[in-house]
Amino acid sequence: NAGVTQTPKFQVLKTGQSMTLQCAQDMNHEYMSWYRQDPGMGLRLIHYSVGAGITDQGEVPNGYNVSRSTTEDFPLRLLSAAPSQTSVYFCASSYSSGTRYEQYFGPGTRLTVT
Amino acid sequence: AQSVTQLGSHVSVSEGALVLLRCNYSSSVPPYLFWYVQYPNQGLQLLLKYTTGATLVKGINGFEAEFKKSETSFHLTKPSAHMSDAAEYFCAVKVGGFKTIFGAGTRLFVKA
Numbered sequence: 001n002a003g004v005t006q007t008p009k010f011q012v013l014k015t016g017q018s019m020t021l022q023c024a025q026d027m028n029h030e031y032m033s034w035y036r037q038d039p040g041m042g043l044r045l046i047h048y049s050v051g052a053g054i055t056d057q058g059e060v061p062n063g064y065n066v067s068r069s070t071t072e073d074f075p076l077r078l079l080s081a082a083p084s085q086t087s088v089y090f091c092a093s094s095y096s097s098g099t100r101y102e103q104y105f106g107p108g109t110r111l112t113v114t
Numbered sequence: 115a116q117s118v119t120q121l122g123s124h125v126s127v128s129e130g131a132l133v134l135l136r137c138n139y140s141s142s143v144p145p146y147l148f149w150y151v152q153y154p155n156q157g158l159q160l161l162l163k164y165t166t167g168a169t170l171v172k173g174i175n176g177f178e179a180e181f182k183k184s185e186t187s188f189h190l191t192k193p194s195a196h197m198s199d200a201a202e203y204f205c206a207v208k209v210g211g212f213k214t215i216f217g218a219g220t221r222l223f224v225k226a
Contacts, residue, residue, distance in 0.1 A: 031211075031212040033212070033213075033214075035216075040123060040218055040219070041218055042118075042120075042204055042216035042217050042218040042219050043158075043204065043206075043216040044216070045213065045214070045215075048212065048213065050211070050212065058213070090157065090158065094212050094214075096212060099165045099166045099167075100165070101146055101163070101165060101208060103148075103160070103214065105157045105158045106157060107156070107157045108156075108157050
C-alpha cells in the first residue's frame with residue numbers, strides 16, 4: 001500500500017514550458033486535490049475532484065488544468081509555466097464516511113520556474 | 115466565507131517549556147478541525163483532528179488540542195517541548211464536502 005505518490009520530486013522549468021505533475025493513490029478514495037505551498041501562505045487549493053470525470057476549481061486555479069479519468073490518478077498540468085508558479089505542490093486524497101474523515105498527502109513536488 | 119487564522123508566524127520556546135500554538139477559525143457550519151506538522155523538506159503529517167464528540171483531542175507526539183466553539187478556537191498544546199518538535203505547524207478546517215482550508219502556518223523553534 002503506497003498511499004499517495006507524486007512524481008517528479010523536483011523539477012526546473014523555463015518560462016513558457018509545459019509539464020504534468022503526476023499524482024496517484026491506491027486507497028480507492030473518491031476525493032483528490034492539489035495544493036500549492038508558498039512561504040507564509042499555508043496550503044492553497046488549486047483544483048479538486050470528487051470522483052472520476054468530475055473536477056472543480058479551488059482558490060488558485062489560474063494557469064493549471066486537471067482531469068480525472070480514473071479513481072487512482074489525478075494529474076496537474078501547467079500549460080505555460082510562469083515564475084509565479086514556483087512552489088511546492090502537494091497532492092492529497094480523502095475518505096469520508098459519517099463523522100470519519102481521513103486525508104492523506106503525497107510527499108510533494110518542488111517546482112522552480114526560471 | 116470560511117477561514118483559518120494562526121496567530122504568530124513564528125513561536126520560540128525553550129526545551130521543556132509549554133508549547134501553545136493558536137488557531138482560530140470561522141465557519142458557518144460545524145467544522146472538522148485539524149493540526150498538521152511539516153518537518154523540513156517533507157510532506158504533511160496529521161497530528162490530530164476533531165470531528166465530533168469530546169472537545170479535547172489527543173494526538174501523536176504528546177500534542178493535544180481543545181475545540182472551543184464559543185471562542186471559535188482550536189489551539190494546539192504540548193506540556194513540554196522537545197528539540198524534535200521544531201517544525202512548521204498548520205491548522206486546517208474542513209468546510210463541507212471534502213474541501214479543506216489551511217492556515218498560513220506557525221514555525222516552532224525550540225531552544226536548548
